[in-house]
Amino acid sequence: MAVIPVAIAGAPYEVRIEAGLLARAGEHCRPFLRKNRVAIVTDENVAAEWQAPVTASFDAVGIASDWLILPPGESTKGWEQLARVVDWLLALEVERKDNIVALGGGVIGDLTGFAASMVKRGCGFIQIPTTLLAQVDSSVGGKTAINTPAGKNLVGAFHQPSLVLADPLALDTLPLRDTRAGYAEVVKYGLIDDAPFFEWCEANGAKLLAGDSAARETAIAKSVAAKARIVAADEKETAGIRALLNLGHTFGHALEAETGFSDRLLHGEGVALGMVLAARFSARQGLMSGQDAGRIVAHMEAVGLPSSLKALGLDCSGRRLSDHMLHDKKMDAGTLPFLLLRGIGETFLAKDVDLNEVAAFLDEELRG
Known part of the structure; x- marks a missing residue:
């Protein structure tokens, strides 16, 4: 497994890269979770491929998972779905020291990361990118945002993840x-x-x-x-x-x-x-x-x-x-x-x- 440190002052974290990480997501995320439940945000396409094995990986370490499954595509990265994610996290009573999980490509990572930056003035989040673009770019560095009618990524925040898990096997399911x-x-x-x-x-x-x-x-x-x-x-x-x-x-x-x-x-x-x-x-x-x-x-x-x-x-x-x-x-x-x-x-x-x-x-x- 390749482990690459991201040395952000005050918020350092690791990017872990290895085939099979999705099937062991629970094992890697467990040290970052304070409770026996985790909130996971994904989209319909990713859920069809990965909801079952990722759920099983959390079950295996005693963590129940709550899932919010959003429509796929760039149009999801906007105000409507942002409000949906925030309201869902608040209903789950997510706290500031909790980590939620973003499982998907750049749209899910950006949207979930931005929601995490807002909830309770900032809770933690873990990135599990499932596209090549997200694995090599958008999941690293803490840029989170949504699109608006005025342009792309114009509303957002710098909010670093607690951990990034990049599994190259996820690319086998992509067009x-x-x-x-x-x-x-x-x-x-x-x-x-x-x-x-x-x-x-x-x-x-x-x-x-x-x-x-x-x-x-x-x-x-x-x-x-x-x-x-x-x-x-x-x-x-x-x-x-x-x-x-x-x-x-x-x-x-x-x-x-x-x-x-x-x-x-x-x-x-x-x-x-x-x-x-x-x-x-x-x-x-x-x-x-x-x-x-x-x-x-x-x-x-x-x-x-x-x-x-x-x-x-x-x-x-x-x-x-x-x-x-x-x-x-x-x-x-x-x-x-x-x-x-x-x-x-x-x-x-x-x-x-x-x-x-x-x-x-x-x-x-x-x-x-």
Whole structure:
């Protein structure tokens, strides 16, 4: 089992990575539970696969489980379901020192973590991520949030989990499209500051997506270690270090908004295309070589992730997409910092990007 510490000042925790952890969830969670009951939030798809074995794992250590099963999908991450989770936890008389469990992908982790940050002014929670995206990204670092009509993740809180359990076997139950979407966040860590890891992705990405267990465990452990290092240095994104984790997200969130935060474009697919656009824009600005930008495009194509804005088939202008960016939570004093690249493994925060240039660039990309 790989155990990766996340050294957050005042709230350190571990990420444990091993095949079979879901079947032993109760054993790992038991030391973090004060009572003989635990509240578990999940969605319908995850419950169909994992409710029975996870319940059995808690039963085996003398813990009864209460389950709240929500609808699947991005639309669950909003006010209505947040209120439902909070009211349910209060009805169960959850206390501040209790830990609840978030079992699912990024939507469930974000929603449950945010609810935990609010109940009794903050109770504990344990993340058990069941998608690749959640295992390598959203379950680590304490960002919790919901979406609103104004934009994605605009209402939330920093609230660190008490423990994260990542079981690569959970990925066997996912559609390939969902695993691909999560893989975009794996590639991101190579593009941020680890060129050798991007090379590893080029060599092993197809094996990971095909189900190779060793490749999956390596990718999860490497990604979690990279994120743990970054969030420990800048927990609340105030020093400019954690912002590097947003590579591809400014473009990606605009695309998600334009497609209605729907299954037309999954979050990870938006990030993948966002990283392509960040690379191509960086090359257009003379910041990185066209050869490096081409490698990024080629790898996304090779693993079946979106690599062309024109292919998305949007009926909008570059200006409309750039206007979506004005609602980005990273806006600071009226300006929007962009994550751009000087090369593979050389991401940096640019604070002088002209949105008019971005709009013109996006018009060109929309035309192909």
